[in-house]
Amino acid sequence: MFKPTLSALALLAAIGLAGCRDDAPKAAAEPAFRPTASVQEIMQSIVDPSADALWESVSSTVTAKGVEDKQPRTDEDWSAVRHLAIQLAEAANLLAVEGRPIAHPGKQLEDAHVAGILKPEEIGALIGKDRPRFVAHARHLQQAAEEALAAIDARSVERFTIAGGAIDQACEACHRVFWYPNDKRPPELAGTPAPATK
Numbered sequence: 001m002f003k004p005t006l007s008a009l010a011l012l013a014a015i016g017l018a019g020c021r022d023d024a025p026k027a028a029a030e031p032a033f034r035p036t037a038s039v040q041e042i043m044q045s046i047v048d049p050s051a052d053a054l055w056e057s058v059s060s061t062v063t064a065k066g067v068e069d070k071q072p073r074t075d076e077d078w079s080a081v082r083h084l085a086i087q088l089a090e091a092a093n094l095l096a097v098e099g100r101p102i103a104h105p106g107k108q109l110e111d112a113h114v115a116g117i118l119k120p121e122e123i124g125a126l127i128g129k130d131r132p133r134f135v136a137h138a139r140h141l142q143q144a145a146e147e148a149l150a151a152i153d154a155r156s157v158e159r160f161t162i163a164g165g166a167i168d169q170a171c172e173a174c175h176r177v178f179w180y181p182n183d184k185r186p187p188e189l190a191g192t193p194a195p196a197t198k
Contacts, residue, residue: 092142
C-alpha cells in the first residue's frame with residue numbers, strides 16, 4: 001500500500017497551490033452587457049406596445065350616448081398600466097446599451113417606406129458621432145416613464161395624462177435628431193408620409 005511521505009505531501013501541496021496563483025493567464029473579461037435584440041426590435045417588442053397601451057388607457061370618445069371616458073379605475077386597471085410604465089422605463093436602459101445595432105444586417109427599418117427616415121447604418125453613424133446625446137434622450141424617456149409611475153402610484157389621472165405627453169415628447173425629440181433629422185415639417189407631422197409632389 002502506498003504511504004505518502006512528508007516530502008511527497010509537500011510536493012502535492014505545492015502543485016495544488018501553483019494552480020491558484022494570480023500570475024496564471026486570465027481569460028479576456030466579458031463585457032457587462034451582450035445585446036441580442038436590435039434597437040428596432042426593442043422598439044417593436046417593448047417601447048411601442050408599452051407606450052401605445054399607456055396612451056390608449058386614458059381617452060374620451062364622443063358617441064350618440066354622450067362622452068365616454070376611459071381611464072384606470074380598479075386596482076387591476078392601475079396595476080396593468082403600472083406594469084407598462086415599468087417596461088417602458090427599463091426599455092430606456094436597453095436602448096442605452098452600447099454595441100446594440102439599429103437593425104440586424106439585411107433588415108430594413110419598419111418605417112423605411114416613410115419619406116425622410118434614414119437607413120439603419122445612417123442612424124447608427126449619427127449615434128456613433130454623438131452617443132452621449134442619444135443616451136440623454138433614452139434617459140428623458142426613462143424620466144417620463146418614471147413620472148407616469150409616480151402618477152399611477154398616486155392614482156392621479158391628470159398627472160398620468162401629463163406624463164403620457166412627456167413620453168410622446170421624449171420619443172419624438174430622439175426621432176427628430178437621429179431617425180429623420182432632415183424633416184423640416186412641424187413635430188406633429190414629422191415621421192409621417194410626406195405629401196406627394198406633382
